[in-house]
Amino acid sequence: MPTKDQVWGAADRVLATGERVSQRSVIASLRQWERGGSTREVGPHLFAWITARNYKPRLEVAELPERLQGELVRVVKAVWDEAMIEAAARLADETALVRAEREANHALRDEAWLEARTFEAENAALRARKAEMEDEVAQLRKEMRRMRAAEFWDRVMREVAEILAPAEALTAQEIVRRLPPTLAQEAIAIDKPLTPGRLNRKMAIRIEHRRYFEEDPKTKLYRRLAT
Numbered sequence: 001m002p003t004k005d006q007v008w009g010a011a012d013r014v015l016a017t018g019e020r021v022s023q024r025s026v027i028a029s030l031r032q033w034e035r036g037g038s039t040r041e042v043g044p045h046l047f048a049w050i051t052a053r054n055y056k057p058r059l060e061v062a063e064l065p066e067r068l069q070g071e072l073v074r075v076v077k078a079v080w081d082e083a084m085i086e087a088a089a090r091l092a093d094e095t096a097l098v099r100a101e102r103e104a105n106h107a108l109r110d111e112a113w114l115e116a117r118t119f120e121a122e123n124a125a126l127r128a129r130k131a132e133m134e135d136e137v138a139q140l141r142k143e144m145r146r147m148r149a150a151e152f153w154d155r156v157m158r159e160v161a162e163i164l165a166p167a168e169a170l171t172a173q174e175i176v177r178r179l180p181p182t183l184a185q186e187a188i189a190i191d192k193p194l195t196p197g198r199l200n201r202k203m204a205i206r207i208e209h210r211r212y213f214e215e216d217p218k219t220k221l222y223r224r225l226a227t
Helices: 006-018 022-033 037-052 066-163 172-178 179-188 196-208
Strands: 214-215 222-223
Touching: 006 037, 022 037, 037 066, 037 179, 066 172, 066 179, 066 196, 172 196, 196 214
Parallel strands: none
Antiparallel strands: 214 222
16 A cells, blocks of 8 residues: 555656656556555545645647537546545545544543453452451351350360269369360360369359359369259
8 A cells, every 4th residue: 555655756756757647647657666556545645745736737638629628628627626526535534434443442442441440449349358258257267166165165064063973072173183084185176275273264154153063162172063
């Protein structure tokens, strides 16, 4: 596809030879320089050249009868004007097409920008929700550990109640020694070590609610709660 400069250069060469400048003569000149081109490609550039040069071709009609000369001039002028109108229309169409393509490109670019912003906002929302869910999961795990520990210590208290006899009172140390060794292992895995001090605190809660056993305030010995 020839450029504007190439078409203008070809038109200037044709003009320099004295030949009439037309799409056909300009295309022929272009082909001599291995350029080529179609009337659709050459027409708009040639129209711009004609406008810029204020080119008005002269018709060689001297050999025709005078009556036909005027008629021929009018016909050729009408054809030339029609060609210029067509070339201008093509130029306007191509200009409109370029403008439409540019506007479409801007619209697509704006759409891509909006999609990118939307994607970023959605990602931010997802990250926030992920953080919330991770916190919820952590809270659930914490609650599950608490419930599991509570169930374990309640089972320990039932074991202690089985060890104690109404007529026999024991210290926390003695109770720990009589509990199954597996409970001590479970205590470490589930919550905290099963020590006499921790056993005292767990049993104090049950005594306060009068469950399983009671404590002699003087001797600090535990016995099973009388039923």
